Amino acid sequence: MILLDGIPISHWGLQIQKEHDHPAVSDLRSRTMAIPGMDGEWDFGSESGPKPFNFPLGFIEYDMYEKQRRLNEFVAFLFDHYGKPREMKLSFEYEPDKYYFVKLSNGFTPRRIFGFAFFDLPLIAYKPNKRFIVPSDKIVMDSDIPIMSDLLWDTGFSNRKITGPQSFEIINNGWIVIPFSFRMEGSGNDVVFKANGKTMTFQSFINKTYEVTENYTVKVDGVTNLTSTNGVFLELFPGVNKITVEGSNLDLTISESLTYQYK
Template structure:
């Protein structure tokens, strides 16, 4: 087994990762409900999706107790920063090497100190329970370093638009994602619509000296590097799992448009 904590494995700290770790398939969930007297059952107001918690049984099998302590100290120095705060890192499992969580230590480490070894559990938490693909979709190339078992496909993500047309974007994950959209060039008016869910936005008076960046995840729109949220009229575009046809129409359009995103999984 070779679970990766950032750029390291447990072996790099002088530890042995044992079998039997905990890797939840879904995060914590809790229902928002309301009981009404005289009414059977509960009214549901949606579900809260929480964190994922991981646990790894680990041991240090060295007869020298001073060396055992040095191994544990190396691990602690990695898990915490210089201000004694838990450090976040990419958590990658060897049976799913193309995806990662952002995790950190979540509980006290209490070794059982035996005659020739120490054994303990390392508890981690991913407060964002999403699994992310290793690289952005536009960086996937044939023959690249992407693990061979990955179910992702190389595709175009940058387009030259000089007339009304529809472009295809693939979301190979199982979660909806909001891409970073970069627009440069000129257009009197512009309408961008995902025909899969009809999410649409419009813009007017796009000029070459002020490229536009739309950050869907952070609800930010900049024009020429200046925050201009009012430039966008309508919705931020979502990419639904599977094939998404993006309709790009307008007047006087002569644009370069690119979409940047990282595939996400439950």
């Protein structure tokens, strides 16, 4: 079974055929250059392209008016109020703790047979990595998370009071390097964060709230302001990461909300 925005497709009376495609890895874009006098090509590395999905769906309905009503309802779900394909969360019954952001990638035409309707639903994830169903600050012992999830359960405790230079550890439970997204409240002079060979600095501030997001933006008291830092964003590698905070007159509360990612 597949779910769209947490809704099983059976909600629309649809069923997925037993055989369907779920790409393990999206197509790769290799960047190479042929250099005269050198055998082969120079490899500049590869990047993951979008991940396409194509689901063969169908339903049984002998009332032709009810059949059309169901199709209309499902089509309306796939689009926003402007008539544009909207982004949805796609998840699978056999992997309920992860999801993709997808949208409709092409049109489809139902094949109508008396009592039946069949069509292939084409979806695409332009961000091909899977994401964990909840952010890290929601992972605590009573969380409604599938038991098979490979997580360290102390991940969600993150409100740290910083009153002097110190280091602490943050766990990235995913397989992919992610930006260190965090919220910092309070005051400090010449505040510096260090992790995995990178340094992020902040100007001196009093009673401010900083939000460093996974989209590589910085907000100060709710207003985007990249000039308040040196523009270097820290990265968290899979596993345990050491974060060092330096500065003077520190009176900070730091909390993170991480979205783990997987291939």
